[in-house]
Amino acid sequence: MAGKAGTTPTTYSPSPTTKKTKAPLFKDDDVDWVRPDGRGFPQCRPAFFRSGAVNAASGSAYAEFGNTKVIVSVFGPRESKKAMMYSDVGRLNCNVSYTTFATPTRGQGSDHKEFTAMLHKALEGAIMMETFPKTTVDVFALVLESGGSDLPVVISCASLALADAGIMMYDLVAAVSVSCLGKNLVIDPILEEENCQDGSLMITCMPSRYEITQLTVTGDWSTPKINEGMQLCLDACAKLAKIMRSCLKAATDSQE
């Protein structure tokens, strides 16, 4: 019944693939357009976090921002791979993958190499690697459904999972992105907005220390716009970290 390799017929999705002919979200001079989900420009989607989603892992967390749904499991600290050289500080190993049904058209469900590298870079500055010498902490993320701003959600969720696993960190890492659409900055963009953005900016930071672990800017930005975008992100990160912290507190309270 399942198509054998080689004999699987080629298939296509019946949903329209000509996205480019679709009307843009807003007209060039229109400053008062409404976002597809009715949010204001500087308004984030409601964030939901729950720690301890996977009991086989040392720590885990589930995050849901609108249609973006992510699970992150943390394993370890455990033995490093045999081929690894001796190291008196610990190692961090990350992986981000998508389910085949995460995207509107069916994907291959393969690893996302770029996000894997970005997740690693965003977290390594926050973790006290010297607390687990010779061993590795594995952070694996699975995007169950992609609804836009996937990477920031994965990073925030991963730091919550690390905290749930009891890995020592300087602070929680919160991540938020903004998209530049014409003259406007929209925070926490959904998929539709990301598809027609002129530029994007993502900040991952440790809000209580006011330190940035990663900053990415792509596309067309003017200096004042970058400043405005960064301020927006930093404010949102601080709020996000509060939500994450209350999730951790709620988890420990329910255990007692």
Place this chain on the structure above:
Amino acid sequence: MGFPNASGDLSSEMEVDAFRRLFPLQFHERHLAESIRPDGRPFGRARDTSIALGAVASANGSALVKIGSTTMLAAIKMEVMTPLLESPDEGCIAIDFHMPPICSPIVRPGRPAEAAPVVSKQLSDTIASSGMIDLKELSLVSGKAAWMAYLDIYCLNADGALFDTALLSAVAALSHLQIPAVSLNDDGKVVLMSEEDGEMVAKEPVNKEKRKLTLKSIPFSLTCLLHKNYILADPTAEEESVMETLVTIVLDSSSQLISLYKPGGSVLAYTSAIQDCVALTRQRVKELQSVLDEANSAMEVE
């Protein structure tokens, strides 16, 4: 484990958790002798089971299923294909079972779990041989176009009884599946009918309305663990790793046997043991059927 008597002497002074990790077999056998399992269940009881339909918005049908803490997410995406020459009036179902590295410490990225392809194959075989789905219902235009249903099951949390949970999530997703309304466009391709589309008259509708598949004889399964003379229904991952003989029985809603797996193991299964397993499965089928019916009727109310 070099000293068989050592555990007996130590168990009184050792902490429970340490005893559990160092002498897992003795730990479990102590429980079995008292007719109870470490999680407090009697032998024949399966764990609490829940089904949530429509968990994935981007899919045509989906279900999140939990048996105890084993969690699986199944979703179906419908695509269009040219039917095979030998069966021009039939669609196709491709079932894939995934164990991503998040679900268990055993799985690492780039090194897929051994269990995944095995469960995948068992699922395809079970669903094909149960005759649950009439593939003709997936036909669109004879010889030209038919549905290909991609059913992907992701294990989010692996804690034993993987096949049971996978099968239940597959069945639940199929029961939630809505086949979208489509029409033929000028190029002879099948496209979605959009409601606000004014040009609908010009197009030739192939499947006018959203519809559901008719499911006949739904298969349900129960995995039992055999150890000495004990039969443990619905084992956890810990029980599976300590005592290794598993029997999986699949029955349909009218208690007809669909398949029976006993993949090796150190315990030989006698007729009486198999009969006991079948009896347990019969009870379990009733439970699962009512859980599924409940989930479906909850969807209709909404």
